[in-house]
Amino acid sequence: MRYPIEKPTSIPGSGSAIYLYLLETIEIPARCPHDIWYAGQKQKLDNPHDPFKGFFPVGETLKIDYAGAGMNDYTFTGKEKNAVFVRDLSSEAKMTLGIPTDADPKDKVFNPNFVKYDDLPHGTKVSNEATTMSLAKSLSAFLCNNKGILYTEHDIVDMLTVAIKKIDSFEMLTILHGNHISWCSLAFMRTGKMEEDIKREFYGQNNIDFYVKDIGTIMPSMLYTLAILGVDPIEIIQGYEIDLYGIDTVAEKMRSYMKINQCNTIAV
Numbered sequence: 001m002r003y004p005i006e007k008p009t010s011i012p013g014s015g016s017a018i019y020l021y022l023l024e025t026i027e028i029p030a031r032c033p034h035d036i037w038y039a040g041q042k043q044k045l046d047n048p049h050d051p052f053k054g055f056f057p058v059g060e061t062l063k064i065d066y067a068g069a070g071m072n073d074y075t076f077t078g079k080e081k082n083a084v085f086v087r088d089l090s091s092e093a094k095m096t097l098g099i100p101t102d103a104d105p106k107d108k109v110f111n112p113n114f115v116k117y118d119d120l121p122h123g124t125k126v127s128n129e130a131t132t133m134s135l136a137k138s139l140s141a142f143l144c145n146n147k148g149i150l151y152t153e154h155d156i157v158d159m160l161t162v163a164i165k166k167i168d169s170f171e172m173l174t175i176l177h178g179n180h181i182s183w184c185s186l187a188f189m190r191t192g193k194m195e196e197d198i199k200r201e202f203y204g205q206n207n208i209d210f211y212v213k214d215i216g217t218i219m220p221s222m223l224y225t226l227a228i229l230g231v232d233p234i235e236i237i238q239g240y241e242i243d244l245y246g247i248d249t250v251a252e253k254m255r256s257y258m259k260i261n262q263c264n265t266i267a268v
Contacts, residue, residue, distance in 0.1 A: 003017075003018070003021050003228040003229075004227065004228040004229070004230065004257055004258055004259040005153075005228070005229060005230055005259055006230045006259050006260075007229075007230045008152070008153035008154045008156070008157045008229045008230060008231075009152060009153050009154065010152045010153075010154040010155075011152060011153075012150035012152060013149075013150045013151075013152070014152045014153045015139070015140075015143060015150075015151040015152050015153055015155055015156050016151075017153070018139075018153055018156055018225065018228075018229065019136050019139065019140055021228070022132055022133075022135065022136040022221070022225060023132075023133060023136055026129040026132040026133055027125075027129060028224060028257070029131075029132050029220040029221040029223075029224040029254070030125070030128040030129040030131065030132055030221075031117045031128070032220030032224075032250050032253065032254075033128055033131060033216065033217040033218075033220055034113075034117045034120065034128055035117060035246070036216060036220070036244075036245060036246040036247075036250065037216075037217075038114065038115075038116065038117075039245065039246055040245045040246070041054070041111070041114055042054075048098065049100055050107075051086050051097075051099045051100065051103040051104075051107045051108075051109050052107070052108060052109060052111070053097060053109050053110055054110065054111070054114050055078070055110065055111070055112070055114045055115060056076040056077075056078055056080050056084075056110045056112070057076050057110070058076050058077060058078040059075065059076065060075070060076055061073050061074065061075040061076075062074060062076075062089070062090070062092075062093040062096065062097075063090040063092050063093050064084060064088050064089050064090060064093050065088045065090075066080070066082070066084065066088060067082045071090055076110075080110075080112055081112055082112070083108045083109075083110060083111045083112060083113075084108070084109045084110040085105065085106060085107065085108055085109060086099060086103045086104060086105050086106070086107050086108075086109055087105035087106065088109075089109065097109065106196070123190075127183075127186045130182045130183075130186055131179055131182060131183075131217050131218055131221055132221040132224075133182070134178040134179045134181070134182035134218070135175060135178070135179070135218060135221040135222065135225065137178055138174050138175045138177070138178035138179070139156055139159065139160075139175075139225075141174065141178070142159060142171065142174045142175075143155050143156065143159060153229055156225065156229065157226065157229050157231055159171050160222050160225060160226055161226075161231075161236065163175055163222065164219075164222065164236055164237065164240070165236075167211075167215065167241065167242065172215075175218055175222070176202070176211060176214045176215065176218065177202050177203075179214050179217060179218045180197070180202045180214055181202075183197065183214075183217075184197060184198045197210075212242060212244070215242070215244065216244050216245070216247075219244060219247060219250065220250050220254065223236070223237070223250060223251055223254040224254045224257060226254075227254045227255060227256075227257045227258045228257055228258070228259075230258065230259060232255060232258065233250075233251040233252075233254040233255050234248075234251045234252060234255055236251075237251050
């Protein structure tokens with residue numbers, strides 16, 4: 001099967017072709033979550049009440065507890081791999097940076113990933129690609145369980161449409177759960193520690209931001225999948241019930257991968 005196509009087919013087993021195609025083109029939607037995140041984080045820089053200050057201040061020395069080394073003077077080199085949180089800052093550093101006294105200790109102040117996608121380390125790019133991989137796995141798991149192993153392209157369109165239109169549906173929860181497992185696994189592989197989101201049970205009593213964050217990371221892959229199956233991403237998100245920063249831009253970008261806009265199969 002060559003994608004994109006004009007209309008999804010209901011031929012038994014055709015859904016497996018999309019499963020493989022998503023795995024082969026994961027870089028395409030992988031860029032969008034980072035671009036959305038980067039743009040959102042960039043806006044925080046103009047908010048004096050937000051503790052986020054962007055990338056490391058290369059050459060500047062602050063008294064911080066960096067990566068558990070204890071509270072000492074630390075001079076940033078720009079090669080740091082670990083983020084700096086509010087809880088890592090000394091009182092002097094907080095005052096120097098203008099961090100609000102009521103800032104959440106878990107909020108990040110400096111983030112090594114606050115760079116454009118092409119400048120990300122290879123491992124971080126792979127982490128973003130894992131989101132698309134998790135979508136392929138979630139589609140397969142849900143549809144094989146409900147439709148049998150011969151699920152179709154049309155079944156995928158139906159599942160994704162329900163997931164987008166009804167965010168508390170079992171379809172969307174399946175996708176978000178798969179995405180959350182992916183992120184938790186990557187976080188554990190990087191740090192070897194059980195902390196932050198790893199300890200937060202997906203089906204627990206989390207605030208809405210917990211789920212919206214994952215919807216924001218997985219939505220580009222969902223819209224990309226619909227686009228290559230002939231569904232207009234712009235139309236599918238009309239009247240979307242939650243506010244996702246940059247979602248209109250993402251939908252417009254993914255629309256360019258529809259067959260009406262391209263004659264040949266997309267290549268990464």
